[in-house]
Amino acid sequence: MAFLEVQDLQVYFPIKGGIFNRTVDHIKAVDGVSFEMEQGKTYGLVGESGSGKSTTGRAIIGLEDITSGKILFDGKDITDKKTKNKAFRKDVQMIFQDPYSSLNPRKRVLDIVAEPLRNFEKLSKQEERKRVQELLDIVNVSPDSIFKYPHEFSGGQRQRIGVARAIALKPKLIIADEPVSALDVSVQAQVLNFLKEIQSELNLTYLFISHDLGIVKHMCDNISIMYKGRYVEQGSTADIFENPQHIYTKRLIAAIPDIDPKNREKQFHNRQKVLEEYTQSYNDFFDQDGLAFQLKSISDTHRVALPQKG
Amino acid sequence: MSNELLKIKNLSTSFRIGDEYYAAVDDVTLTLNKNEVLGIVGESGSGKSALAFSIMRLHTRAKIEGEILLNNQNIVKMSTSKLNKIRGDEMAMIFQDPLTALNPLMPIGRQIEENLFLHNKKLGQQGRKKRTIELLNLVGIPRPERVYEQFPHELSGGMRQRIIIAIAIANDPELLIADEPTTALDVTIQAQILDLVRELKEKIHAGIILITHDLGVVAEMADRVAVMYAGQIVEIAPVDKLFANPLHPYTRSLLNSVPAEGQDRLHVIQGVVPTLKNLPRTGCRFAERIPWIDASHHEEHPELHEVESGHFVRCTCYEHFYFPDNKEEQANGVS
Ligand SMILES: Nc1ncnc2c1ncn2[C@@H]1O[C@H](COP(=O)(O)OP(=O)(O)OP(=O)(O)O)[C@@H](O)[C@H]1O
Ligand SMILES: Nc1ncnc2c1ncn2[C@@H]1O[C@H](COP(=O)(O)OP(=O)(O)OP(=O)(O)O)[C@@H](O)[C@H]1O
Ligand code: SF4
Ligand SMILES: [Mg+2]
């Protein structure tokens, strides 16, 4: 039994319009996504901006109503309201993309980090304060800042406070939505090292949403590529980086900025080449609505939304 | 005519904490030429956004000292009416934080049009809408007619960021400050946005300040790079020199932290990022993060020294710097 299994997940947002403000159409933010996760592994989710990555993550944790599909956690269907229990809410935590709006500006750091503790554990004031300070120490925010407010921190500092909150309850699954994109590289390195460390200690599973393919490569065992609400490719990290099959995946990989300024020209030409291939074979890889086809297995680990033949 | 677009002289931006002011930007001197991209990298909290906000004069409660000359007009001393005229027109900014920069209650289209109208009253309603849709297309927003009617909370993080970018480039600014413009974007759209920035440079010879944590973006975009630590510039150099020959211990540590092939643990700079109040103000600010370096190697008052043409480094400690585990620095494409 998979630790987490998502079956044909759809999340549609209504578009209202007309004089009665009725639903006139839908945005198919997530349009039939299926995957499985094993405990203790890291799953990367990358893809187009607006392709439904955050919505997928938010649906799993219950922040978004799902239109159809199933999400099984430890074999239990968590989309079923009756089993939507407290344990699950403790076991799955989220680190948000935006360190600015994800922290309540009117709350002190102490209250922000202690919030999950207060919901699930009964600690004395002293114990709570000690735990919060330990957590802040782990994410390298000076523990004497517990009485400060979010606006007193830089973007990076705020994101680490968000991480401290997410790990407070020692969850099993963390949905990390761009957890380090607001951080400078050294702090990034520190948070990533740290996420790996607690992963082995707590046997944590990550759904790791990121645009930084260098980081995804470093962190993930398995990677899925999303485009307009659907998966276009799924495979081991080596499958995706060394043997990308879908033209969108190829384009993404070609677009990764190169850290050596001497390669500017080379990069530019490579990108042009891949873009040409993309334009030429676009109609093979996408249907009339510009959507990807069903995934097909091409090896034990590798699945691709290949052109529909015939 | 000089080629200088922006000249910053001894700028300090201080925030009040308790009864005292603490400088988040501490005596920064910098020039930006027309047709130049200056990359700014630096530790989180090192004052990059504070510097950007100072140039745009967006701080409401900070103390600003020094001069910021945009086309020889001092922004620090400028009247509010003059400021309102040039902001969003002559100079514009892409904000790090798209949600607070957008009005949550106003449809996207109107927010862009408002900015167009502010600086070009001649453009009629039709013209404004046309230009708005065009801008949305330019920043790669799919189905712009629909997004025109939508509200910020209905857009993904990356879409919001692109709205901010559309607003910033709407009036072809001569100075564009981009604070983490592409962090929320996938790399293909990032490439598209960076192309737009390049176009702005080519079209009107704009000067661009590009603040980012992504060293790959800097390597691909910048002509020169400034590295900030604790409110100061610790190294500034043409991009190829900075990547080929990084000198300051902080710069080297930074480049060393980027994930490289086959690496399990990433390099992390020791110690805690000092809070504004606890920033060391005398002597070397980075010294406490590299405690294994003998104290005698630090300059008492570290100054920027020119080590090769256009390449400045604060202090001379770099001559003695090494990483404690004595391992080779990660290659990271840096030769
Ligand atoms: N509350 C909402 N109402 C209407 N549409 C929404 C809502 N939330 C998201 N959407 C739409 O759903 C789609 C997917 O959004 P989502 O935030 O999941 O994208 P994403 O892949 O996380 O993008 P990014 O990389 O930019 O963060 C987008 O088209 C977005 O506009
Ligand atoms: N309004 C403010 N009041 C008090 N302190 C502030 C304020 N704004 C910023 N600071 C402090 O000033 C310092 C510089 O912050 P700034 O936002 O410029 O950092 P940054 O280099 O942009 O960091 P990041 O890379 O995380 O965005 C930080 O220590 C921050 O906590
Ligand atoms: S020697 Fe200089 S730059 Fe180096 S750490 Fe010391 S003061 Fe700083
Ligand atoms: Mg998202």
Ligand SMILES: [Mg+2]
């Ligand atoms: Mg900033």
